[in-house]
Amino acid sequence: MKTINIQGWKRKHHFKFFSQFEEPFFGVVVNIDCTQAYANAKTEKKSFFLHYLYRALKAANSIEEFRYRILDGEVVLHDQINVSTTINRLDGTFGFGYFDYNNDENIFITDAQKAIQEVQSTEGLIPSQAGASEIHFSAIPWIDFTSLSHARSFSFPDSAPKISFGKVTEQDGSKTMPISIHVHHGLADGYHVGLFVEKFQALMNEE
Numbered sequence: 001m002k003t004i005n006i007q008g009w010k011r012k013h014h015f016k017f018f019s020q021f022e023e024p025f026f027g028v029v030v031n032i033d034c035t036q037a038y039a040n041a042k043t044e045k046k047s048f049f050l051h052y053l054y055r056a057l058k059a060a061n062s063i064e065e066f067r068y069r070i071l072d073g074e075v076v077l078h079d080q081i082n083v084s085t086t087i088n089r090l091d092g093t094f095g096f097g098y099f100d101y102n103n104d105e106n107i108f109i110t111d112a113q114k115a116i117q118e119v120q121s122t123e124g125l126i127p128s129q130a131g132a133s134e135i136h137f138s139a140i141p142w143i144d145f146t147s148l149s150h151a152r153s154f155s156f157p158d159s160a161p162k163i164s165f166g167k168v169t170e171q172d173g174s175k176t177m178p179i180s181i182h183v184h185h186g187l188a189d190g191y192h193v194g195l196f197v198e199k200f201q202a203l204m205n206e207e
Contacts, residue, residue: 001076001077001078001079001133002076002077003074003075003076004068004074004075004076004077006074006075009075011186011187014185014186014189015075015186015187016186017186018184018185018186019070019186021185022154023152023154024184024185024186025150025152025162025182025183025184025185026182026183026185026190027148027149027162027180027181027182027183028180028181028190028193029145029146029147029148029178029179029180029181030178030179030181030197031176031177031178031179032176032177032178032179032197032200032201032204033174033175033176033201033204033205034052034168034175034176034177034204035173035174035175036204036205036206036207037051037052037055037204037205037206038168038175040206040207046109047109048168049139049141049165050108050109050112050113052165052177052204053083053085053112053137053165054105054108054109055200055203055204056137056163056165056179056200057081057082057083057101057135058101058203059196059199059200059203060081060135060161060163060196061080061081061101062199063192063195063196063199064077065183065187065188065189065192066081066135066161066183066188066192066196067079067080067081068159068187068188069132069133069159069160069187070157070159070184070186070187071132075187076132078132078133080100080101080133081101081133081134081135082098082099082100082101082133082134082135083097083098083099083100083101083112083134083135083137084096084097084098084134084135084136084137084160085097085098085136085137085138085139086137086138086139087115087116087119087120088139089119089120090120093123094119094125095119095120095122095123095124095125095126096119096125096126097112097115097116097118097119097126098115098134099111099112099114099115132159132160134160135160135161135162135163136160136161136162136163137162137163137164137165138162138163138164138165139164139165140164140165140166140167141165141166141167141168142167143166143167144166144167144169144178145166145167145178145180146178147180148164148180150162150182158184159184159186159187161181161182161183161184161188162180162181162182162183163179163180163181163182164179164180165177165178165179166178166179166180179197179200181193181196181197
């Protein structure tokens with residue numbers, strides 16, 4: 001992790017402008033083609049959720065703007081960002097699970113499965129231990145949403161991107177899934193969200 005010199009930073013004016021807002025986040029919803037990714041997950045007999053979550057985190061880690069965070073009024077750049085995600089339980093509740101990103105997908109999945117098992121065998125929310133070096137993920141697999149908002153405490157200093165995945169639907173043999181992406185506008189713009197979507201879609205298309 002390194003601290004950014006804001007005075008010499010190309011986003012200085014953007015950061016100062018949007019950081020004054022009560023709500024500095026903006027969000028978009030896009031549809032991702034997940035036909036190939038879904039088929040790959042089924043062929044490999046692994047969780048589709050973990051399959052696409054790994055690719056989303058890999059795409060986010062490749063974009064510097066998704067690794068910026070605001071810490072005590074300063075902008076820092078993390079070397080790596082990890083996962084804080086909602087985990088559903090059989091009783092209809094959910095908890096928060098945390099696990100690290102790893103370049104090795106098998107290690108990532110193994111760590112994720114341990115975290116999921118822990119959340120599903122306990123009660124409560126189990127707040128993440130990660131601090132600021134995370135992305136807030138959530139899955140809403142029952143809803144083919146076209147927009148999405150998040151519960152937020154405006155008194156809590158939050159700058160982590162929030163990425164949510166919706167219901168997989170099929171039409172004419174192609175499967176799609178909505179994805180909502182919210183980012184702090186002082187740290188990233190629509191261009192960077194576009195880069196994330198492009199990289200994520202490319203990873204989902206890999207055979």
